[in-house]
Amino acid sequence: MFAGAAAAILVALALAIVRAIKGPTVFDRVLAGNTVGSLSIMLLAVFGFLTDRPEFLDVGLTYGFLNLIGTLAVLKFFRYGDLAYDADSEPRS
Template structure:
């Protein structure tokens, strides 16, 4: 059962990576990268059950936290060209 789930997630990963390679805009790639992150977390959880080592779940949790921060950082960088950009600075004269 877990092998089936792992195979399905791997198929989905291939599709998501294809989208990330094809683009065409940077936002398609970010969306695909975020999907790859989600699928990787699910794969880590399934893999933990497959090998009977639940420690993989901790890696999955950490990866979930890194995934959102990474995505938001990339989006902020492409929107403002600067990770230290502060919206409040815009309002000051």
């Protein structure tokens, strides 16, 4: 049964990757990447139960924080073209 849930999550991952490849704008790809992050948290949790090793949850926790910071960093990069740019001044483009 855990295997069934893991299979469903894998199918969802494949669909998210389809969107990441097709996505016309960069924001579609960022959204798909964020979805892949959420799905991998779920997959890690289910896989931990499947193999009876709940330590995978700690890895999932790290993925959760990385997902937040990574997405925000990518968005900031595409807005300012620079991660160390002063956010108080106007964007360059």
